[in-house]
Amino acid sequence: MTSDKQRILILGGGFAGVYTAMYLEQGMFGFERHKYEISLVSLENYMVFQPFLPEVISGTIEMMHVITPIRRLAKRTNLHTREIQKIDLARKIVTLGPEFQPKTKELPFDHLVIALGSRLNYDIVPGMREHAIPFKYLGDALRLRNVIVQVLEEADNEDDPVERQRLLTFIVGGGGFSGVECVAELHDFLRSALPAYRSLKMSEVRVILLQSADRILPELGESLAAYAQTILTKRGIEIRLNTRLKSVTANGAVIQAKGSNGEEVVAARVVVATVPSAPHRLVEQLPFEKDKNGRVIVLPEINVPGQSHVWMLGDCAAVPQPDGIMSPPTAQHALRQAKTCADNILATLRGTPLKRFSFTGLGKLASLGHYSAVAEVMGIKLRGFIAWLFWRAIYLTKFPGFDRKLRIFTDWFLDEFLPRDITEVRIFRPESVTREHFHTGEPVFDQGDVGDKVYVVVKGEADVIFNGTTVATLKHGEVFGEMALISDHSRSAALRAKTPLDLISISREAFEQLVTHLPGVKASMDEVLQKHLMAAKAIEAEVRDQVTLGRMD
């Protein structure tokens, strides 16, 4: 912590960041350890071994086994597990957000390594942020698994055929590596879990893969992709090519075929998003030249042009291969970039010459689950069981740390004999103040439903429907649903989206807190309530009149 040390600060706890720390530790001579200090910032204190993440869905590998504590990999590195708030290149300071105390923390650096990866871009598809389950981080895999079990539990007791089909429909958006592996493991899990449910049959289950391009796995050659498509289709997975996700709601997805104007509403409780990706928020703000995907263009030495002390690698950087093509966002590339980066930082510190990144990729592998995979390794194409064995062998070898290798091997071994886990751990509470999206015509709630939320219209319009008749239309800023909460009754009218509709929903508990304690809320809510009560009375009177008139006819 003394300031006479050269401080190397790494941002990001993925392959790129963690391996840079590891290679730096390995590359240092003993006497250099007192001269150079390595720090790494990662919100999570573990590195996820991404290739195994899909297997967390099916449960063939246990959740905690696809991750490794960063401290055990980079033992001489200071780890900071906080959010990064700001990168100040001029002052050479990175600011971290607060943790237990509402205080930020400043980390000065001499060399900065930025390996912040990418994030899912929710902004393109309406409702995706609110209702789709992303598939990128470990928490996502856990959440997805829990939701799948939750819908199976509900479906098993559901007599209404429409709701039952909605519960048993699963949509995965994105036909690249991530989407294909995700849909394969999801299907695998359903197949092995279903026998535990008394009334469910696999023939009732619909699993849909959406791909906007004209084939899946564009990362692979055409023949392997075709093979993968045949395998998945045979298992019963519906692959919809040239089709994109237009919007997501709590009740399903709206999809659209390329070149068509027509939309299709697919009722589903589970919609998984694996695309599209966008650069990390902090990378977006960096004043460096970027390619069309938002990745910062770096030199073959891994540093940013004109910045000899700022290094960028992994999915947030466009690192040129020797053949001039930019490195794809894979683990094998991140690993080699980390080596080059670590070597060049040490070379800069020592005043020796830098070297250039010189890797063009060994091959490509995608698991299809259930003893099958496709692989393209040094020009050789593999598929089926042999590719699957190869896939497992390669990645198990690559997994850092003997203890995790043993744990995963044990998981795979036991999985051959023991039944799949179908437990749902209810740890994901819905937010008390949150957004919801509805497509045109979708019910927000029906007359007679349980009233457990208050809604405020943010965008679009909603019809209030009483006994089948539209009695009012709500617009921006209008509140609805407080009556059922205050009187503890069921919904006295239905609410239905007249246009694509964005709402804020406030839980009963939060609403009660706000009405009781936040100034201004009680008065304005009383006003809203009075207005609604009067409207309800007027409608009732009208209905009574109509009934009376009807009798007189």
Place this chain on the structure above:
Amino acid sequence: MTSDKQRILILGGGFAGVYTAMYLEQGMFGFERHKYEISLVSLENYMVFQPFLPEVISGTIEMMHVITPIRRLAKRTNLHTREIQKIDLARKIVTLGPEFQPKTKELPFDHLVIALGSRLNYDIVPGMREHAIPFKYLGDALRLRNVIVQVLEEADNEDDPVERQRLLTFIVGGGGFSGVECVAELHDFLRSALPAYRSLKMSEVRVILLQSADRILPELGESLAAYAQTILTKRGIEIRLNTRLKSVTANGAVIQAKGSNGEEVVAARVVVATVPSAPHRLVEQLPFEKDKNGRVIVLPEINVPGQSHVWMLGDCAAVPQPDGIMSPPTAQHALRQAKTCADNILATLRGTPLKRFSFTGLGKLASLGHYSAVAEVMGIKLRGFIAWLFWRAIYLTKFPGFDRKLRIFTDWFLDEFLPRDITEVRIFRPESVTREHFHTGEPVFDQGDVGDKVYVVVKGEADVIFNGTTVATLKHGEVFGEMALISDHSRSAALRAKTPLDLISISREAFEQLVTHLPGVKASMDEVLQKHLMAAKAIEAEVRDQVTLGRMD
């Protein structure tokens, strides 16, 4: 699902409920399966094997292995995983809360088995609900483990000795079985995890067990309790007898010795609550006679007096043993009660005579972690390693299902060789609208802190302090902290509890949503902001005057 079947409805997915279902299934003759229908309601779709729950904290058993899917244990039972909203004894209907759709569900019954267990009673200790981590359910164990890792991560980089000690202090409330096993495993985990943290030493760690009685483990004989106390004290755990938790805040606990008026504030980030317990909310509402602990007094036949079709067992019922003493709330009693209950339900349906509950307990076991335990079995007292081996053997045998036995055995085996897991999975997001408690004199925030929340005073008073001087005192309904949020700046003044203080805190995100969209909020917040800005200006002017005056002196 046809109504000519006799419907047995079980509420509760703990030992008592699940074993009742299992014994019912086992006890039925083949032809009876079409006559009787068993349903079980449990919010979680798994049963927790409570004796192993503390080991989830230390990580010797993996989280998912201490639970078993209920569907795999009771294969011919309909499982409903929803919250129970209402028990209507007169109409013989149980109403379940909504899940995906905002609709309730009604389950009619002919026989009702109530096995809802107990819950932690947060109402007695101020701040416990808001700031203590309960230790009762699986989610609690996971949350506790995550928080422990989180404080270690922070402590490793903390230079301020006061905050560092606060981060490294762990308080467990309750010296019964649950509290003792919890504190032992917590200490075990710290000891094995600490070597991974570069700057932390075990000598800095404080682990405190609070017990309001004059000895720990009141469930056991005095000599074994004394032995346990010696073992735990030797390991470095501070046992505070005759001491109770008076209040809990985000920064620590206020404790008080029996018979003393003085309070002691112990700074800590982790406070675990294992007591006190109270009856389930639904049991509280039942019109049956209860004992002083709120348990419903039942007949030795396990049914409620005067109700031949309502059965109650487990922790929510006072079931008399043959010796007249009420059964203690242990798994072994729940299991035997379930057998009697199932047999008597079948006997009632068949019209054969009922039998009485005839079990008085086999013994008592408490693990002290790290190869040590205490046991009292059929009059024989065991302690140390032999008791520990006995503990593991007994409970492994009792764990239902071969697959879980094998998984746990594998966990124990691998734990002997492999390092403990120190990963923290950040899945617990703080609520956007929540309550916070502060004791007298405690800072809510300091001048210059990051402003990430708005506060509303619910109860008590808070001083606004600017440059060391109290400039205002806030009371019920007053808002504070919106200035830093709106201007995106740091706190311009400090806020400190003048009395015990209850606040509502609203996150930046939720506050922005509410101000933008909820009618009335913007206007009243503008008013508050204007008032605060004017006050700030007045204070600034005053400070300037004082400085000027000071110069003239």
